[in-house]
Each structure stands twice: as C-alpha cells, then as structure tokens.
Amino acid sequence: MRFVVVRSSAPGCEPNCPEWISAEGTIEASTPTLFRRLLKTLGGRQLPIVVNSPGGNVDAALQLGRMIRKNKLDIAVGITEFSGCSPGMKNCRGNDAKQQPYSGVAHDSGAMCNSACPLMFAGGIRRVAGEWAYLGVHQITTTFRREKLLYRTTYRIVNGKKKIIGTTIVSRRNAGSYKTYEMSKAIEKRLSAYLKEMGVEQSILDVMKATPASDIRQIEPDDMLEMKLVTSLDSLDLLTEKSMCLRNPV
Known part of the structure; x- marks a missing residue:
C-alpha cells in the first residue's frame, strides 16, 4: 500500500484547501511501517484517510x-485522482523528498475496500463509504509454509554420556506450502476482540464466515450502519469536500 498526502485541487479552494492521506493498494506485512513513517511527517496533524484497497494481510x-x-x-473509501504530478512519476520524486503534498480530488466511484481492508477501515473515528463505493468481506485465507532445516549439533562425552553443547542451522530450504480457506477458532477470537475494541458489531464475522474465500460479499450501506462499520451514511465528501476550504486546515 502506498501512502501520500494530497491537497485538494478543487477550484476556488485556496488558501485553506483540505488535505488527506491517500492510501492505495494491497495491505502487506510492511504496510504498517510505511504508515508509521508517514505519520511522523505530519507533525501531529489529524488528516483523514481516503482508502482504495483490495485487501491483503x-x-x-x-x-x-x-x-x-x-x-x-x-x-x-475513495479514489484519489491526482492533478499533474502523481506518485511514481520520475519528476514527482521531489514532492516525496520535500514532504510536499500532491494535488488532486477524491471520489468514491469505483472505489473499494475489500477482504482485510474493512478491518483497517474499522479503526477510523468517523468512517464513511458512499453509495458508489464497494466494501466487501469474505473468509480468511491462511497460508502455511514449510521449511526443511539441516542442523549441526556439537556435543561432548561426559561420564560416558553425550552432552549437547551447541546446535547450529547450516541450511534451510522451502518444503512447500498449503492454504486453508476457513477461519480458525483462534483467528475468530482475535477478530472478535478487535471488533469489540473498535466498537463494530460481531455480525460482520458471520458474513465473513458465510462467504467463500473465492467470492466477495458486498455489504450494503444500511447493513454497514447497523453493524457500526460506518458511523454515518455520508460519502467521502464529508471529509474532503470543497466547503471544508472555508475552515482552517486540520
């Protein structure tokens, strides 16, 4: 997942245009480190997040x-459309180096927050997913990887018996992997505790368990509200709309 700060390029917005954190892509094991790194550049500013993700770890x-x-x-849940300079362009690296925000607008048409993404989404204080956004869940896929290890053990004879004095791994190789497509009791317990911590109803777990990992179950807006997955039926305009330009930046 890629994180950058974006400043609204809506006409007539300056000098106090709203800013947000654009979060795009797959959630990987390294993503929390990247997010923590970005937060350190904000100087305590509480910018909203606009996320578009298929899920992940x-x-x-x-x-x-x-x-x-x-x-x-x-x-x-939303997509950020950049104006001119965008992340990944060679001539835009200066923005990252100088920690300057990119320019753009956000919309929810075609945006998604699927699979593991709703778990990230649940952490928000205010959480919104407009009618054009897609928020979906399914069963959890767990990948187990096997390794074959070769050890070298050093020992000595003490009173006629072997006494191990050291063990060292001398080689390791991939011995294959396999996947499971059902939520284990241990994972369900962890997710249940997390949802309770975030103030989200447990009923979302039932939807996850009832939906095959090969499919995605879209959660409708009214159901999201009932599950307390969203805090209102507003769209992302609540957090990024032009009228916010009349206020001081967050």
Missing part, C-alpha cells in the same frame, strides 16, 4: 486499524 490490517484509532483519524 490480516495482521497488518489490524495493526493499521489500531494505529488509525490511536491517532484519532477519520477514514473514507
């Missing part, structure tokens, strides 16, 4: 959710 999503809650940040 569950453990990382839980870490992100807790970081978002700890920093009291709002979150919305």
